[in-house]
Amino acid sequence: xxxxxxxxxxxxxxxVARVLDAVEAFGEAHNLPPKxxxxxxxxxxxxxxxxxxxxxxxxAENRIELTVELRNGGLEAELxxxxxxxxxVEAELPELGEGLDERRIGGLGIKxxxxxxxxxxxxxxxxxxxxxxxxxxxxxx
Amino acid sequence: xxxLTHEVRGDALILRPKKRIDSSTAKSFEEQANVLVDAxxxxxxxxxxxxxxxxxxxxxxxxxxxxxVKAAGGALTLSGVTSNVKEVFxxxxxASIFGMHDSVExxxxxxxx
Numbered sequence: 001x002x003x004x005x006x007x008x009x010x011x012x013x014x015x016v017a018r019v020l021d022a023v024e025a026f027g028e029a030h031n032l033p034p035k036x037x038x039x040x041x042x043x044x045x046x047x048x049x050x051x052x053x054x055x056x057x058x059x060a061e062n063r064i065e066l067t068v069e070l071r072n073g074g075l076e077a078e079l080x081x082x083x084x085x086x087x088x089v090e091a092e093l094p095e096l097g098e099g100l101d102e103r104r105i106g107g108l109g110i111k112x113x114x115x116x117x118x119x120x121x122x123x124x125x126x127x128x129x130x131x132x133x134x135x136x137x138x139x140x141x
Numbered sequence: 142x143x144x145l146t147h148e149v150r151g152d153a154l155i156l157r158p159k160k161r162i163d164s165s166t167a168k169s170f171e172e173q174a175n176v177l178v179d180a181x182x183x184x185x186x187x188x189x190x191x192x193x194x195x196x197x198x199x200x201x202x203x204x205x206x207x208x209x210v211k212a213a214g215g216a217l218t219l220s221g222v223t224s225n226v227k228e229v230f231x232x233x234x235x236a237s238i239f240g241m242h243d244s245v246e247x248x249x250x251x252x253x254x
Binding site for chain 1: 161163164165186194196197198200201203206207208211215225229233234235239
C-alpha cells in the first residue's frame with residue numbers, strides 16, 4: 001500500500017464505514033499502533049459525521065476530500081469540504097450535563113476529536129474548510 | 142447495518158452488538174434495540190465484549206436506550222467494556238452514568254440490587 005490515502009467522499013453517512021476500513025487497512029499495512037488508528041478513526045468519524053449532518057444544508061455541489069499520510073514520524077490527515085464555515089478548533093462546547101436525564105450528546109464528538117489529536121489546524125480557504133489533524137507516533141502509548 | 146444478537150436470561154435482556162458502533166451503524170443498533178426493549182424488558186444489559194469501536198453516535202444510542210428503559214420503569218447497565226471503547230466512555234464521562242461490570246452475570250446482579 002502507498003504511504004498515502006486519498007479519498008473523495010459522498011455526502012452520505014455510509015461513507016464513514018468506508019473511511020474506517022481504509023484507515024484500518026492503512027494502519028495494518030504500515031504496522032501502526034492499533035490504538036493510534038482507533039483514535040484517528042474516531043476523530044475522522046466524528047468530523048465527517050458533522051460535515052454530512054450540518055455542512056451542506058441546501059447546498060447542491062458537495063465536496064468532501066480526505067487525505068491521510070505518514071510524514072515526519074507522525075500521522076497527518078486533512079479533511080476538506082466546501083460546506084458552510086465551521087471551525088472545530090474554536091467551536092464552543094456545550095455543557096455535557098451530569099446524570100442520565102440531563103446528559104447531552106451535542107459537542108461530545110468535537111471533545112473526543114480534541115482529546116485524541118495532538119494538534120488541529122483549521123483554516124477557511126475561499127469556499128473550503130480545511131482541517132489538518134496531527135498525531136504523534138513516538139508517544140509511549 | 143450493525144450485527145446485534147440478544148439473549149433473554151430470566152427477566153433480563155442482554156444486547157450484544159458486535160465490532161463497530163459508528164455513525165453508519167448506530168441507527169440500525171438503535172432501531173433493533175428499541176424493538177427488543179419495547180417487548181417489555183425491565184432489566185437490560187448491553188454487553189460490549191465483542192465491540193472494538195464506538196463513536197459519539199454510538200454513545201448517543203446507549204443514552205437514548207437507557208432513557209427508554211428507565212421511562213418504562215426499568216434500568217440498564219453495561220458489561221465487558223474494555224480497552225479503546227472504555228477510554229471513550231471515560232473521556233465522555235459516561236462510565237459513571239451507566240455503571241460498568243466485568244461480566245454479564247455481575248451486570249445482572251447489579252440490576253437485581
